[in-house]
Amino acid sequence: MSAYGAPGPVIHDPMTLPSDDNVNAYTFCVELKGSQWFLQKGKMIAYYGSIDFNGIGHGRLDRLVRTSFHSPLHASDWVVAEGQGKMLLADRAFDVNSYDLEDGNLTIRSGNLLAFQPSLSLKQSIVPGFLTLIGTGKFVAASNGPVVFMEPPIRVDPQALVGWADCPSPCHHYDHEYMTGVMGGLRAMTGIGGTSGEEHQFEFVGAGTVLLQSTETLMADQATGAVPHEAGVPGGHGVSGHQGQHGPQAGVPRFPGQLGDLQRRFGL
Amino acid sequence: MRAPLCPATVASVATFRLQGSKVLAVDMTGDAVKAKNGSMVAYDGQMAFKKLSGGGEGIRGMVTRRITGEQMTVMEVKGHGTCWFADRASEINLVNLQGDKLYVESSNLLCTDAGLRTGTSFTGLRGASQGNGLFTTTVEGHGQAAIMSDGPAVVLRVTSQYPLTVDPGAYIAHQGNVRQSFQSGVTFRTFMGEGGGEAFQIRFEGDGLVYVQPSERNTIAGDV
Numbered sequence: 001m002s003a004y005g006a007p008g009p010v011i012h013d014p015m016t017l018p019s020d021d022n023v024n025a026y027t028f029c030v031e032l033k034g035s036q037w038f039l040q041k042g043k044m045i046a047y048y049g050s051i052d053f054n055g056i057g058h059g060r061l062d063r064l065v066r067t068s069f070h071s072p073l074h075a076s077d078w079v080v081a082e083g084q085g086k087m088l089l090a091d092r093a094f095d096v097n098s099y100d101l102e103d104g105n106l107t108i109r110s111g112n113l114l115a116f117q118p119s120l121s122l123k124q125s126i127v128p129g130f131l132t133l134i135g136t137g138k139f140v141a142a143s144n145g146p147v148v149f150m151e152p153p154i155r156v157d158p159q160a161l162v163g164w165a166d167c168p169s170p171c172h173h174y175d176h177e178y179m180t181g182v183m184g185g186l187r188a189m190t191g192i193g194g195t196s197g198e199e200h201q202f203e204f205v206g207a208g209t210v211l212l213q214s215t216e217t218l219m220a221d222q223a224t225g226a227v228p229h230e231a232g233v234p235g236g237h238g239v240s241g242h243q244g245q246h247g248p249q250a251g252v253p254r255f256p257g258q259l260g261d262l263q264r265r266f267g268l
Numbered sequence: 269m270r271a272p273l274c275p276a277t278v279a280s281v282a283t284f285r286l287q288g289s290k291v292l293a294v295d296m297t298g299d300a301v302k303a304k305n306g307s308m309v310a311y312d313g314q315m316a317f318k319k320l321s322g323g324g325e326g327i328r329g330m331v332t333r334r335i336t337g338e339q340m341t342v343m344e345v346k347g348h349g350t351c352w353f354a355d356r357a358s359e360i361n362l363v364n365l366q367g368d369k370l371y372v373e374s375s376n377l378l379c380t381d382a383g384l385r386t387g388t389s390f391t392g393l394r395g396a397s398q399g400n401g402l403f404t405t406t407v408e409g410h411g412q413a414a415i416m417s418d419g420p421a422v423v424l425r426v427t428s429q430y431p432l433t434v435d436p437g438a439y440i441a442h443q444g445n446v447r448q449s450f451q452s453g454v455t456f457r458t459f460m461g462e463g464g465g466e467a468f469q470i471r472f473e474g475d476g477l478v479y480v481q482p483s484e485r486n487t488i489a490g491d492v
Binding site: 009010011012013014023024025026027042043044045046047048051088090091092093096 | 361362418419420421422423424425427430431432433434435437438477478480481482483484
């Protein structure tokens with residue numbers, strides 16, 4: 001077996017593969033000993049041993065889904081891996097990392113979450129497009145470039161945000177000074193000179209950790225499922241009058257220099 | 269077929285080394301390598317580049333490649349000095365062959381020692397499930413080859429105690445004496461949209477190495 005000479009790459013076998021750790025920056029190895037993991041469909045690249053992959057809707061897994069899965073509307077994007085062996089996870093050659101939560105909570109962009117232990121429970125976040133994990137356990141997330149951890153208070157670029165842990169107050173922040181100043185106003189109105197693209201940020205205060213990726217190229221979103229059609233539910237498009245007509249999701253094309261509805265709000 | 273110019277005593281063998289993970293440097297002293305057409309990015313010294321029609325496997329090889337859809341445009345690089353190869357910033361992995369056979373998709377093959385024989389082989393259902401067609405390229409002999417992957421490849425050993433199962437979309441190559449079989453997890457649930465997401469898998473048994481990349485090509489199976 002030593003026939004495959006030394007100067008080549010590292011050769012892994014079930015003994016040398018790490019247990020619940022990264023093989024390299026892009027591949028993560030999960031060890032299953034009769035245990036279960038939730039993973040996003042199609043993220044397994046290889047495994048040793050005998051592992052079954054079953055859709056969440058599998059009758060036998062009902063109990064598991066009841067206890068640790070509270071995001072039923074996109075349940076079909078998730079599968080449960082169970083069995084004995086070591087399994088490699090990867091996602092489109094993005095960086096992958098594992099995170100441990102200890103009786104904590106973490107909210108993450110839906111497209112970035114790859115897999116999690118059933119000891120964590122998965123819920124939809126109130127913030128559309130994000131998922132929240134609550135409890136104790138390990139999960140694996142992908143990011144476009146390595147993840148940077150920051151402490152609040154911090155303002156971050158919306159595209160660079162991967163998620164946040166334990167912070168109570170993510171909110172939008174607009175740079176009023178820039179937009180209402182003479183030059184800023186002129187630029188905003190005419191579009192001449194363009195905008196810096198950094199007038200809008202997410203703001204975090206309080207104790208916790210904010211996870212940022214090192215590019216502003218977003219990973220494709222995974223559907224988080226619809227939320228109930230109820231008044232007062234963000235993204236629910238309920239009866240409330242203003243719902244559904246604000247935000248870039250409204251589908252109105254944006255032009256360079258246009259600051260959207262804010263212009264109207266500031267009388268620009 | 270043309271006899272190799274240098275006699276059977278190929279004392280000087282091109283040495284492959286990686287410069288970073290995306291550039292392959294090959295040091296040559298009068299010997300030759302076969303590389304994907306157009307993959308040279310720089311060279312130092314005296315080099316001659318010659319396109320080899322039909323993968324440099326002679327008329328029969330050319331016809332086989334045409335028929336099987338495993339066309340590869342290959343050039344022969346020969347000379348004294350160092351030649352650097354790269355292709356679309358793909359990660360490059362070196363493979364050492366010592367008399368065994370490497371099976372790789374022609375599109376993932378960057379460069380081989382000229383002393384290695386290349387050919388085509390039937391892959392059966394695996395190729396179909398990868399969306400790569402039913403045939404694959406083989407590289408055989410003693411020497412080095414460089415294969416490309418989307419993200420650094422993970423090399424997994426297959427032994428008789430440890431068979432390996434791989435997602436067809438992440439598979440890039442394998443070498444050694446392994447049998448592959450095709451596993452299908454398609455059940456009635458797949459058709460209800462409740463599939464396991466890993467409907468097609470390839471199982472490797474025997475003794476050898478399997479190269480997987482941390483990314484999945486879009487396959488029919490990917491969404492099932």
